[in-house]
Amino acid sequence: MSTxxxxxxxxxxxxxxxxxxxxxxxxxxxxxxxxxxxxIDLIYPAYxxxxxxxxxxxxxxxxxxxxxxxxxxxxxxxxxxxxxxxxHFYLHPTNDAWCRDHGPAFLxxxxxxxxxxxxLDWGFNAWxxxxxxxxxxxxxxxxxxxxxxxxxxxPGIIMEGGSVDFNGAGTVLTSKSCLLNKNRNPQxxxxxxxxxxxxxxxxxxxLWVDDGIVGDDTDGHIDDTVRFVNDHTVIAVLExxxxxxxxxxxxxxxxxxxxxxxxxxxPLKIVTIPxxxxxxxDGQRLPASYANFYIANNVVIVPTYRCEKxxxxxxxxxxxxxxxxxxxxxxxxxxxxxxxxxxxxxxEPAIIEA
Numbered sequence: 347m348s349t350x351x352x353x354x355x356x357x358x359x360x361x362x363x364x365x366x367x368x369x370x371x372x373x374x375x376x377x378x379x380x381x382x383x384x385x386i387d388l389i390y391p392a393y394x395x396x397x398x399x400x401x402x403x404x405x406x407x408x409x410x411x412x413x414x415x416x417x418x419x420x421x422x423x424x425x426x427x428x429x430x431x432x433x434h435f436y437l438h439p440t441n442d443a444w445c446r447d448h449g450p451a452f453l454x455x456x457x458x459x460x461x462x463x464x465x466l467d468w469g470f471n472a473w474x475x476x477x478x479x480x481x482x483x484x485x486x487x488x489x490x491x492x493x494x495x496x497x498x499x500x501p502g503i504i505m506e507g508g509s510v511d512f513n514g515a516g517t518v519l520t521s522k523s524c525l526l527n528k529n530r531n532p533q534x535x536x537x538x539x540x541x542x543x544x545x546x547x548x549x550x551x552x553l554w555v556d557d558g559i560v561g562d563d564t565d566g567h568i569d570d571t572v573r574f575v576n577d578h579t580v581i582a583v584l585e586x587x588x589x590x591x592x593x594x595x596x597x598x599x600x601x602x603x604x605x606x607x608x609x610x611x612x613p614l615k616i617v618t619i620p621x622x623x624x625x626x627x628d629g630q631r632l633p634a635s636y637a638n639f640y641i642a643n644n645v646v647i648v649p650t651y652r653c654e655k656x657x658x659x660x661x662x663x664x665x666x667x668x669x670x671x672x673x674x675x676x677x678x679x680x681x682x683x684x685x686x687x688x689x690x691x692x693x694e695p696a697i698i699e700a
Contacts, residue, residue, distance in 0.1 A: 360548030363514025370405035376443035447506035448483035449692035468505035474529025523566035649677030
């Protein structure tokens with residue numbers, strides 16, 4: 347059963363970088379038609395392809411409502427010839443598919459006594475109460491903790507996995523537009539939020555950019571703009587077109603990144619990639635970004651958008667992951683739901699034996 351936050355000391359626990367060894371990837375099977383109005387059937391081929399690519403390198407754990415949804419999912423997964431031995435289903439009903447934000451944040455204990463792995467169950471309110479109901483999503487981390495017999499810690503504030511990115515060496519990147527938004531934790535100041543991040547994620551330093559890209563209904567998640575690729579390097583997206591509404595936002599973020607210093611006093615190494623051509627649905631600008639890639643064991647899955655910049659972005663990302671194969675999967679239909687592969691997934695780190 348889960349354990350409340352007054353039972354376990356957090357000393358020695360931290361949130362590993364995404365490129366560290368995974369035990370599994372967690373997903374929540376997409377089923378909410380309102381997230382992809384009149385289009386949800388179009389997303390399953392690319393979503394299943396995502397599962398396939400993961401399944402040959404790590405376990406894929408999928409939250410489903412019931413046996414009917416499991417069988418529906420399995421049919422799509424079989425169609426792409428995934429490695430079914432690595433695909434596991436859990437009867438955990440959800441409101442929506444965005445497991446990065448409602449899923450568990452796994453911490454690893456590398457140094458101290460106590461459980462080797464614990465789960466943070468942050469509060470989840472569907473990005474500031476935008477998409478009720480969200481009660482089922484909010485319960486997912488505890489359900490997974492119970493299923494895996496892993497202790498669960500309750501920090502007591504709203505936090506989403508897509509709002510933070512980690513270098514595995516004591517630093518977390520985030521955005522003011524999201525974490526300081528009054529629709530999340532209006533009672534907390536920036537300093538207080540930093541204290542929560544440091545205490546519960548086991549980091550020493552919080553670095554802030556101002557804003558996220560246009561069309562991002564999360565109020566500016568960092569996983570659409572800036573991502574660590576090693577402990578001192580970030581990939582940052584830039585818009586080339588000065589007339590585009592993302593141009594100034596991303597230039598400002600770049601200037602802020604250039605001023606940042608890591609714990610050791612060194613500046614960030616910044617690698618830039620272009621934004622894709624704008625993607626619209628019914629006149630709405632969608633948050634299409636190559637930064638929403640997912641780093642798995644041996645592979646990096648990158649969303650692509652049927653434009654010439656896809657090849658450029660894939661080549662740049664591949665240059666940063668010489669020991670992993672970078673795979674592009676068409677996300678043009680998936681992005682209609684206002685997120686892509688990183689938003690849909692949450693990694694479970696492996697316990698590394700000393």
